[in-house]
Amino acid sequence: IYSMMCVCKVNSISFMYVITIFLVKLLFYSLILSSIFTKAIIHPIEVEQFVKVTQLFMLPLTVLATDNGVLGSMFIFVHLKWSPEIEEQNPFTTKQRYLYSNIARSVDAILYQVVIFFVLLQATEVLSVFLNFAALRFFLEIHTVGYEVARHGFLNESLYKAAAKVGRIRIKATSCDTTERTAKIFFAASLGLMLAGWIYFSWIY
Numbered sequence: 001i002y003s004m005m006c007v008c009k010v011n012s013i014s015f016m017y018v019i020t021i022f023l024v025k026l027l028f029y030s031l032i033l034s035s036i037f038t039k040a041i042i043h044p045i046e047v048e049q050f051v052k053v054t055q056l057f058m059l060p061l062t063v064l065a066t067d068n069g070v071l072g073s074m075f076i077f078v079h080l081k082w083s084p085e086i087e088e089q090n091p092f093t094t095k096q097r098y099l100y101s102n103i104a105r106s107v108d109a110i111l112y113q114v115v116i117f118f119v120l121l122q123a124t125e126v127l128s129v130f131l132n133f134a135a136l137r138f139f140l141e142i143h144t145v146g147y148e149v150a151r152h153g154f155l156n157e158s159l160y161k162a163a164a165k166v167g168r169i170r171i172k173a174t175s176c177d178t179t180e181r182t183a184k185i186f187f188a189a190s191l192g193l194m195l196a197g198w199i200y201f202s203w204i205y
Helices: 013-039 049-064 070-079 084-089 095-121 126-140 142-151 157-168 176-204
Strands: none
Touching (some): 013 095, 013 126, 049 095, 049 126, 095 126, 095 176, 142 157
């Protein structure tokens, strides 16, 4: 859906559609985080050891679970290289808008990572860990659903055309070696931050 931000006029219905989906996701994330911090994070003494271990094993899954997450966003930043040919394919797809759309995608992914981390910490039973993880996957997929709705023409013709333009644009890719190294770095950094947070909130906090 964020790619549609690049191919539409700023004052078009399609552009407003993308912005609306982005803002709705930010609202959901804000409400969840507000609810968590209003009640205060559950103290480690209230959580059984087996639940903590389950949370630990779920951390890598929160990073790897979907291409729409942090790794997917970083893949687009690193692997898909901007070129003037993109603007030739669509005059609205400027380098700045391409950058802004990817920033929005990354903000979405990072907030999802933060939200799911704190929601997992709220679990006091093993089943709750898995249920919380499954429920929050829905939020990460909202923009994908929004794109599919537009692509199949369920709403109006302008959204259908915008989604079709996204499918026609071709972007050059960087070397596989660069992508592989960068993916490993981002995965290690994301997992390291979540692990450090888990240690703090599960054993020190």
